[in-house]
Amino acid sequence: xxxxxxxxxxxxxxxxxxxxxxxxxxxxxxxxxxxxxxxxxxxxxxxxxxxxxxxxxxxxxxxxxxxxxxxxxxxxxxxxxxxxxxxxxxxxxxxxxxxxxxxxxxxxxxxxxxxxxxxxxxxxxxxxxxxxxxxxxxxxxxxxxxxxxxxxxxxxxxxxxxxxxxxxxxxxxxxxxxxxxxxxxxxxxxxxxxxxxxxxxxxxxxxxxxx
Numbered sequence: 001x002x003x004x005x006x007x008x009x010x011x012x013x014x015x016x017x018x019x020x021x022x023x024x025x026x027x028x029x030x031x032x033x034x035x036x037x038x039x040x041x042x043x044x045x046x047x048x049x050x051x052x053x054x055x056x057x058x059x060x061x062x063x064x065x066x067x068x069x070x071x072x073x074x075x076x077x078x079x080x081x082x083x084x085x086x087x088x089x090x091x092x093x094x095x096x097x098x099x100x101x102x103x104x105x106x107x108x109x110x111x112x113x114x115x116x117x118x119x120x121x122x123x124x125x126x127x128x129x130x131x132x133x134x135x136x137x138x139x140x141x142x143x144x145x146x147x148x149x150x151x152x153x154x155x156x157x158x159x160x161x162x163x164x165x166x167x168x169x170x171x172x173x174x175x176x177x178x179x180x181x182x183x184x185x186x187x188x189x190x191x192x193x194x195x196x197x198x199x200x201x202x203x204x205x206x207x208x209x210x211x
Contacts, residue, residue: 024180027189028053030161030172034065036077047169050084053151053159053177060087060153061161064123065170078128079138079165083117086154091116091124095135101126103137103147106187110150110158127165138165146173148186153177158184 031051047066050059062084067077081089081101090113094100098119103126104110118124127138127145138145144166152158159177163170178184 024178024182025176025184025188026054026179027174027176028055028159030175031063033169033171034063034079035169036065036067036167051161053153053175054155054157054179059084061089061151063170063172065165067167067169076129076131077167078130079126079136079163079170080123081126081149082123083151088115088117088152089124090114090150094125099124100136101138101149103127103145104150104160104186105147106185108148108150108186109183110152110160110186111183113150115150115152126163129167138163140166142167144168150184150186151177156181158182160184160186160188162187 031049034047034049036047048062048064050062052058053060062082064080064082065077066080083089090102090104090110091099092102092114093116099116101124102113104113116124125136126149127134127136127140129135129139129141132141134140137147144164146162146164148160148162150158150160157177157179158181159175161175162173164173165171174187174189176184176189178188
């Protein structure tokens with residue numbers, strides 16, 4: 001009986017420790033989606049939105065979408081991210097612009113993804129369809145690509161935003177960052193409070209049964 005109680009207490013402590021470990025991962029609201037309106041040229045200003053990731057009233061990233069009709073129902077387009085106030089994003093050197101954004105998969109390390117700042121034109125190109133050729137991680141000819149863009153804030157904290165980009169615009173699906181300065185894996189999030197509560201209830205019920 002003593003061993004069973006000790007084991008139960010150890011399990012409860014482990015559960016509490018596991019819950020605390022999740023506390024450094026902060027799920028945050030995404031910026032508003034950017035929808036193609038058919039009126040902005042490929043090399044025009046496009047539609048823009050800025051994003052304050054950590055709520056300090058300083059914009060960390062900006063997103064831009066440009067598109068223009070090339071035939072009925074068809075568009076050339078480009079989706080871009082701007083690194084603001086000392087931030088950087090997962091990216092690599094590419095054609096035409098200095099950097100392209102790297103499209104990460106769930107579970108990929110953000111810290112190890114290669115981080116870059118704005119390139120030519122003050123932007124990192126996430127993807128485009130130019131002259132029916134796809135460029136960048138989110139590039140697609142008549143198709144939408146979904147993946148995670150990693151980032152590092154000026155504070156040193158790592159995070160990600162899940163993005164779908166294509167001829168119709170940019171949709172932002174989920175986002176989080178780690179406020180401890182540790183690496184974060186793309187797609188990592190905070191467990192729902194209900195799930196933690198159910199685990200705790202289950203542990204308590206098991207202890208009562210053992211007694």
